[in-house]
Amino acid sequence: MAGNSFLRPVLLAECIGKRFGSRAVLTAATLRADPGSVTALVGRNGIGKSTLLKIAAGWMRPDHGTVQFCGRVYQHARLHSLAEAGLFYLPDRDLLSPGFSVREHLESVSRRWGREDAAEVVRLTGLEAHLEQRPPSLSQGELRRAELAVALLRRPGCLLADEPYRGLAPYDMEALTAILRRLAEAGCAVVVTGHEVPTLWEVADRVVWCTDGTTYDLGSPAAAAEDWRFRQGYLAFTPGSARTAPRRGA
């Protein structure tokens, strides 16, 4: 099912354009998220990945283009409306309020969405020892797991995570990968951005390359690693290089 283009996407941001002053960051970018699949959105720094994700999440207005979520087309998508319909946006900066403990955040989400499986989510994210701590006292990895716990408790139909692996230790990366895969297996459409190629190749079913204001769907990680334009333009691999991108399932 992963990466099956015949599936109806949960999220489809089409023909997105965004300009900051005189600089056109995106001109005709498209992002789709399919149920049960993890999509890795990759590209060089400042190329517009985060901007595209913010627009798809309704957190930023595009200059042109539309966002379609769960079959409904939004001319001016807003995050709170998309969140009501099942989207969760994990930004590249802190999400949780420093004024509340992890437990208080989880209780608020449980009450809001009527979830009763908080204990299971806490176990899955390994947060048992950190429930009474507030975000400023958590490590980067614990904080990311706490944010994911909030997202898991929401049980979103679509999760957009901006650079979730940034600054994480290998142990936390592995835990995060397991959580993202579990979400996808439960039918969630997951989109992640980042530069941690080996990890992204491990978690992703599909790779989308953001470059020159647009996006290219490169297919599976193995197919993406074979694309010479992508290799030269992003991976910076030269023919005959000893380095090779890891291939999921290879």
Added chain:
Amino acid sequence: MRLPDRRFTAALLRRALYLWIGVRLLVALAGGGGVSDRGLRPLTSRATGLVVLLVGFLSLLEARRRNEHLLLANLGVPETSLAGLSLLSAILGETAVWLATRS
């Protein structure tokens, strides 16, 4: 319009109340309103409106600084709800002052 969870609502109202008290004290120090030997001195309606707007603005800024606008948007709460709650404490405070100075 959806309101935040009661925990966030209470925190927003409490924070806005502290900000209102702070702004009112600053206004009193600057010679406007405050308490004299003849009791509470009222502000003009224009100044009262400015105090309410300033408290609402500062409270919203503080909610943004704490990432609460993004977290709550993920829970389906629009930022207009936060703005409304930010204004509420100041409006209630000014109403209390107005009632006290009227008598």
